[in-house]
Amino acid sequence: MVRPHNNAPISKDGPRVNNEITAAKVRLINEAGDMIGVVTRLEGLKMAQEAGLDLVEVSPNAEPPVCKILDYGKYKYELQKKKGEAKKKQKVIEIKEVQLRPGIDENDFQVKLRAVHRFLQEGDKVKVTMRFRGREVAHHELGMEVLVRIRESVEPTAKVENTPKLEGKQMIMVIAPIAK
Numbered sequence: 001m002v003r004p005h006n007n008a009p010i011s012k013d014g015p016r017v018n019n020e021i022t023a024a025k026v027r028l029i030n031e032a033g034d035m036i037g038v039v040t041r042l043e044g045l046k047m048a049q050e051a052g053l054d055l056v057e058v059s060p061n062a063e064p065p066v067c068k069i070l071d072y073g074k075y076k077y078e079l080q081k082k083k084g085e086a087k088k089k090q091k092v093i094e095i096k097e098v099q100l101r102p103g104i105d106e107n108d109f110q111v112k113l114r115a116v117h118r119f120l121q122e123g124d125k126v127k128v129t130m131r132f133r134g135r136e137v138a139h140h141e142l143g144m145e146v147l148v149r150i151r152e153s154v155e156p157t158a159k160v161e162n163t164p165k166l167e168g169k170q171m172i173m174v175i176a177p178i179a180k
Contacts, residue, residue, distance in 0.1 A: 016057040017072050018045060026057075026067040038064055095174070097127045102136050102143040109146070113153055120158045120177045130164070130171040143171050151175070 016022070021041055028036040028044050031051055039047075048055040048069045056075060059066035096119040098112050119126045128150055130143040147164045154175055162174035 014076065016060065017054050018048070021055065021057050021065070021067065023057075023065045025064045026055075027062065027064050029058075029066065029068040031069045044069075091123055093123065093125060095125045095127050097129060099129045099131060100143075100146060101131055101133070102139065102146060104146060109149070113150060116150060116154060116175070117157075120154060120175065123177055125161065125177070126158075126175045128173045128175065130173075132169045132171070137169055140166055140171060147171065147173050 021044075024041060025038050026041055026044050028039050028047070030036055030047070031053055036047075044055050044067055051069055053069050054072040055067050056070055056072055057065050058068045096115075098116055098119075100109075100112055104112070116126050116128065128147060130147055132140065132143060136142070144164060151160055151173070158175045158177050160173060161176045162172065164171050164173040
């Protein structure tokens with residue numbers, strides 16, 4: 001393992017704490033959240049030590065930097081918890097696929113259509129793939145009619161992101177839900 005020279009800064013993510021703070025003067029906030037005012041770094045460290053807590057630089061870009069007296073371990077835990085909550089609320093949009101054939105029966109069409117509606121309600125995009133076999137490729141207008149029926153039935157709740165395009169032996173259309 002290669003050790004950095006003593007004067008090389010140690011890279012660390014997160015705010016500077018206690019002796020890592022380099023500013024000569026800091027704007028201090030006590031543990032109760034009250035503004036103390038501008039004090040020297042040493043005075044801030046002394047006050048934090050007396051309270052049995054840490055001096056944490058919460059706003060390093062301010063002039064002078066804003067430091068708060070708090071329990072650093074608890075502060076890190078709270079930040080981690082907030083990140084976790086934000087991650088839970090995040091929705092990953094997936095692309096679901098529904099495959100059809102141009103000569104699809106009405107009942108089968110309704111089953112596929114319900115699946116499309118369900119995927120859209122869950123907030124996912126839907127890729128509708130129309131597959132042609134053999135001589136069906138010569139009659140791609142039949143497949144287009146089926147895709148138009150799907151588009152018309154989802155119109156109020158979704159929009160067509162990619163219009164139907166013929167690619168080889170299949171026609172593809174992408175539908176996305178309209179944001180609420």
